[in-house]
Amino acid sequence: MNCKQYQEKILDSLAAGAANLSPEIAAHQNSCTLCAEFYQAHQRLFHGIDTGLQSLVNQPVPPSLLPTVRARLDENPMPQRAWFLSWNPVAVAALAILAVAVSYALHRPHSSVNSGQIASTSQQHSTTAQVVRDKTTMQADPKAASVLPGTNHKVVVAPRNAPASSVDVPEVIVLAEERQAFAKFIADAPVGGPVVLAMAQPANPESDEPIDIALLRIEPLEVQSMDVPGGE
Amino acid sequence: MQELVLTQPVRSLEADSAREIARSQKHRAFESCLAECDPLAFRIAQGVLRNVADAEDVAQEALLRAYQKFDRLQELTRFRGWLVRVTFRLALDRWRSMKRRERRETEWAAPEWRLAAPTAEQIADSNAFQARLEQALDELPEKSRLVLLLAAIQGYTLDEVATILGAPVGTVKSRLFHARKALAEKLR
Numbered sequence: 001m002n003c004k005q006y007q008e009k010i011l012d013s014l015a016a017g018a019a020n021l022s023p024e025i026a027a028h029q030n031s032c033t034l035c036a037e038f039y040q041a042h043q044r045l046f047h048g049i050d051t052g053l054q055s056l057v058n059q060p061v062p063p064s065l066l067p068t069v070r071a072r073l074d075e076n077p078m079p080q081r082a083w084f085l086s087w088n089p090v091a092v093a094a095l096a097i098l099a100v101a102v103s104y105a106l107h108r109p110h111s112s113v114n115s116g117q118i119a120s121t122s123q124q125h126s127t128t129a130q131v132v133r134d135k136t137t138m139q140a141d142p143k144a145a146s147v148l149p150g151t152n153h154k155v156v157v158a159p160r161n162a163p164a165s166s167v168d169v170p171e172v173i174v175l176a177e178e179r180q181a182f183a184k185f186i187a188d189a190p191v192g193g194p195v196v197l198a199m200a201q202p203a204n205p206e207s208d209e210p211i212d213i214a215l216l217r218i219e220p221l222e223v224q225s226m227d228v229p230g231g232e
Numbered sequence: 233m234q235e236l237v238l239t240q241p242v243r244s245l246e247a248d249s250a251r252e253i254a255r256s257q258k259h260r261a262f263e264s265c266l267a268e269c270d271p272l273a274f275r276i277a278q279g280v281l282r283n284v285a286d287a288e289d290v291a292q293e294a295l296l297r298a299y300q301k302f303d304r305l306q307e308l309t310r311f312r313g314w315l316v317r318v319t320f321r322l323a324l325d326r327w328r329s330m331k332r333r334e335r336r337e338t339e340w341a342a343p344e345w346r347l348a349a350p351t352a353e354q355i356a357d358s359n360a361f362q363a364r365l366e367q368a369l370d371e372l373p374e375k376s377r378l379v380l381l382l383a384a385i386q387g388y389t390l391d392e393v394a395t396i397l398g399a400p401v402g403t404v405k406s407r408l409f410h411a412r413k414a415l416a417e418k419l420r
Contacts, residue, residue, distance in 0.1 A: 011413065011416065012409075012413070014416070015409050015410075015412040015413035015416060016405075016409050016412075017408075017409075017412070042416065045416055045419060045420070046412065046416060048361055048365070048419075049365060049412065049415055049416065049419070050384070052361065052362050052365040052366075053279075053365070053369075053380060053381070053384035054384045054386065055362075056278070056279055056282060056362075056365075056366070056381075056384070057275045057276075057278060057279040057381050057384045057385050058275065058384070058385065058386045059274075059275070059278050059284060059287075061270065061271045061274045061275075062274070062284060062288050064288070065270055065274055065288050065291060065292065066266070066267075066270055068288075068292055069266065069270065069291075069292050069295045069296065070266075072292065072296050073262075073296065073299055076296065076299070076300065
């Protein structure tokens with residue numbers, strides 16, 4: 001090591017507050033006057049730093065400090081903690097989650113309810129469906145509507161026991177096993193076509209009278225002989 | 233046959249008195265902390281501001297803040313560290329605003345001259361050493377400054393400084409070493 005490296009070591013040793021130098025450095029500074037002077041000068045410097053810092057912070061505390069603080073404390077009483085802050089944070093978080101869950105359960109979309117009802121009513125072999133052409137004609141809850149693929153037709157499935165006042169749109173009763181075919185029929189039907197419009201519009205109560213359907217009559221057929229006269 | 237019993241409302245004086253007891257207990261706990269820690273707050277503020285009146289003012293402010301937030305303190309053993317941080321932060325804020333004001337006031341007459349670099353021995357012996365030390369201290373990073381001030385306070389060992397700062401003793405030693413070395417290099 002050269003003197004510069006030794007001096008660096010001396011500086012480190014003094015900065016670390018070591019009481020004595022390591023034997024190697026001590027041996028070098030005994031033989032090197034330059035390093036010995038460096039050591040002594042820096043020893044004084046660090047002593048000055050320590051003394052200066054101590055004189056800076058260890059000033060006598062003014063006797064007025066404590067009485068003044070006490071007087072100010074009396075003026076400003078300890079604030080009461082808000083009632084909810086004194087709760088355990090875990091309990092508060094659990095309550096908040098519970099409140100959110102209850103709120104969601106109460107206000108969840110109707111579609112999920114209706115889809116559950118579809119499953120239950122499918123076993124009863126019939127489902128009440130409402131065909132709605134567009135949003136303007138749809139008076140039921142829009143969340144309950146399902147869009148048929150490839151079209152803008154909507155089929156609203158209402159529960160069978162829904163009150164009549166809640167469903168003002170015309171209804172089409174579809175058997176469960178025919179529901180898929182019915183959906184395809186609606187999807188394929190031309191928009192604004194007479195068939196679909198007739199299904200979507202409510203029947204006129206005046207003209208909605210039972211129709212007498214005449215019994216099917218089969219006219220007697222004339223069966224002609226296949227034999228060609230004079231064939232054989 | 234039914235028997236009806238009339239009862240007092242739930243909100244009674246008992247709850248109020250229990251709250252009052254809890255408050256007075258906290259007040260007593262703070263009082264004991266205050267008696268122990270007011271010199272510490274003052275000394276930290278004095279180390280940063282180097283002015284007794286300002287340091288006292290900052291120490292008062294820090295203790296008042298500590299009192300107002302005392303309710304949130306979970307462990308009393310952390311009070312000293314908490315108070316030191318509050319005091320140091322308040323003192324630094326005041327020191328910075330003082331510096332800004334000083335700079336504004338003396339901007340027109342800012343001296344451009346610098347002293348010729350004296351030797352370490354001359355510096356240590358000179359009367360200007362304390363002023364230069366304080367200036368060098370101001371130039372150190374905040375963490376180094378705080379650890380130097382705490383370690384210089386009489387009666388505080390490195391273990392106690394580590395407890396106050398909430399850091400391992402090794403970290404405190406390392407910070408102190410680098411701070412002292414940086415200070416010496418500025419003063420050389």
